[in-house]
Amino acid sequence: MKKNDLPLVYSCSGCSQVAQLANRIAVTLDRRQHAQMSCIAGVGGQVKPLLKLARSGRPILAIDGCALSCAKHSLANIGVQPSHHLQLADYGLKKKCAEEYSDEVAEQLVQEINQTILPQLIPLTAIVDSD
Template sequence: MTVSNSRGPLVYACSGCSSVAQLANQLALRLQTAGVAEMSCIAGVGGDVAPLVKQARSGRPILALDGCQLQCVRNCLARHDVTPTWHELLTDYGIRKKYRQPWSEEAAERIFPVLVDRLQGSAA
């Protein structure tokens, strides 16, 4: 599946200061680059930016990528009564949250195909 229209899945990612937050952002960028999902701005949703809230509430499938148990992406969406179709918590993959350390390429390579499979399974 390649997202070539405005009805494909949206992906929202944490992009905070920890390794898992930056991993979530990296995975979202990769999903967009691969044409599997369209990345949108969770900060805009949380900040009540009207066009971004409207997009989040459009009914398109949503993948929410949270780095840790704080679940900032899920909570930003919930402020506008939006429930993601899929919610992935990267610490559930056995990845530890670390500060002042980069995200792991090994983790990205391991998790990316799982996310692609999940999103492509929604194409039917």
């Protein structure tokens, strides 16, 4: 599948462990070429090429660690609504500082996203073209 056919993924990467987990999940999706990660800080900073990418019309997965939903709100500030918003707090993960979630928790969430969310975001033509 071509990079431009992949959904975009934006994540919070704030100071709490759930924010860092959101970022780790987004990085994993990007490195495995299941999504293309883009920079939510650049969106908030009004960096023109990153605004253009966010507004490109590609499907977007926004991953936030907590109920503040910083990634979702940063996109909303430029008039973009994610195709799917994932909040890790909805999975019972609590916002705490000075703690980390295990690699196993991260991998479970990556697998869940791959199985239940990404198939909804990848255009059918991209799947057909890759065969």
